[in-house]
Amino acid sequence: MTNSFTVLDWSVLLLYLVGTTLLGVWLGRDQKDARDYFVAGKAIPWWAILFSVVATETSALTFISIPGLAYVGNLSFLQIAVGYIVGRVVIAYTLLPRYYDGELVTAYALLEKRFGLATRRFASIVFMVTRAFGDSVRVFATAIPVGLIIGPIVPPEYVGPLSILILGAFTVLYTYHGGMRAVVWTDVLQTGVYLVGGLAAMWIIGAGVPGGWSAILDGASARGQLQVLDLYTGIDRPHTLWAGLIGGAFLSMASHGADQLIVQRLLASGNLREARLSLIGSGFVVLAQFTMFLLIGVGLFAFYNGTAFPRPDAIFPRFIVEVMPSGLTGLVIAAILAAAMSTVSGSVNSLAASTLHDLYLPFSKRRADDPGLLRVSKLFTLFWSAILIGGALLYKNEGTPVVTIALSVASFTYGGLLGAFFLAMLVPRAIQRDALLGMVVGIGTMSFIVFAKALSGWFPTLAPTLAPFTVIAWPWFVLIGTTLTLVTGILSSFTHAPPTAPRSSQGNRS
Secondary structure (H helix, E strand, O other): OOOOOOOOHHHHHHHHHHHHHHHHHHOOOOOHHHHHHHHHHHHHHHHHHHOOOOOOHHHHHHHOOOHHHHOOOOOOOOOHHHHHHHHHHHHOOOOOHHHHHOOOOOHHHHHHHHHHHHHHHHHHHHHHHHHHHHHHHHHHHHHHHHHHHHHOOOOOOHHHHHHHHHHHHHHHHHHHHHHHHHHHHHHHHHHHHHHHHHHHHHHHHHHHOOHHHHHHHHHHHHHHHOOOOOOOOOOOOOHHHHHHHHHHHHHHHHHHHHHHHHHHHOEEOOOHHHHHHHHHHHHHHHHHHHHHHHHHHHHHHHHHHOOOOOHHHHHHHHHHHHHOOOOOHHHHHHHHHHHHHHHHHHHHHHHHHHHHHHHHHHOOOOOOOOOHHHHHHHHHHHHHHHHHHHHHHHHHOOOOOHHHHHHHHHHHHHHHHHHHHHHHHOOOOOOHHHHHHHHHHHHHHHHHHHHHHHHHHHHHHHHHHHHHHHHHOOHHHHHHHHHHHHHHHHHHHOOOOOOOOHHHOOOOOO
């Protein structure tokens, strides 16, 4: 059964894009200053922030790449999702209370209170580079389904760039005008849209396979496709129990405790209790969501009788465009764009917040409540929008599942950031020099490990030496980076006398 993208599908898709954009613009109508623009006056209900965290964390990759993982493998990715919950609980009772001890807008202000301004700046720049790189990959992923739609009417060389530019234009418009309030509430809408799209896909797959989901699951069980637990103890496979529980927990601690993208949403809560509800609750929603999209991949394997596809990321988008009925195809494509728009909007808003508060304000000496900063904030939003969209246009995919690439990119710097926060909490004798040295060693070493395989290709004579590093699976990256940062900082702290007073009591001097 083959279905083209009909007039009804185009109508549904355009209605969604225009409606979401207008909603975002309308939500930003009463903004007064930069604080309102970035944390929405701390007046967002906890359940809305929960869904915003879910929408931001999963992005278009959940829709596109996760079903492909199950199509070519099994359900073992769920072990990572369980680790995500563990990590959230740790952050909810360690770092989160410290974020609410003061009027903070960025996560890295906490590092300034403990160590000094240079640490804050360094951590913020690391976040900016990582977020821009990783989310450019996520934006690129959205070109896959859009390309299937516009491919028949657009020259092949323009399909990818045009789909990225269309997505970027709508998202930037509502993010520029609406700020964090628009980001969160459009995230809530977008979460609902792509969950409905996922459930609709499950229903159609079940109806299209003889025997329905009962037969699908029986066949998958016989093939071992429903396997969740993998007790393998090596560090060369990503989807094992220990990589999931330990590596996934550390990844979640970093992404939800040391990454401005998520922390900024939590800071928009009214109080610490609501922020905890949002943070921990989002972990369980993400687990359920991953389960649904992995099962879609299992169902697609039965639907296509195990046909081999050159790219796992293209399997579900192909099903959407070729099989789903008119109207619903438009809705599900809108769901994929919704997930991608959530990522782009959240990223540019958090990047603009870090640029303003961590870099611009300390240099300009302007007060954070200066009304004129609202305009500056919006200019930073435009700047980072151009960076993300430009990065997506330059990215080239070579067959690796996009979700793996995006998580790997984040993982090699997350360890350095998380290690700095742990150093701040656990090592009273550490000073700014120790934190900076720890982050440099942690991030530098992890950059070497992450790019070891590429270095082996560029310098074949080094391949035997680099071989042990090329096999380390990405879930372990954050744990290794955190450990290196923490150990380096602790050792460095013994090269000087203990500070006479905690840094947090000395004000915000650098």
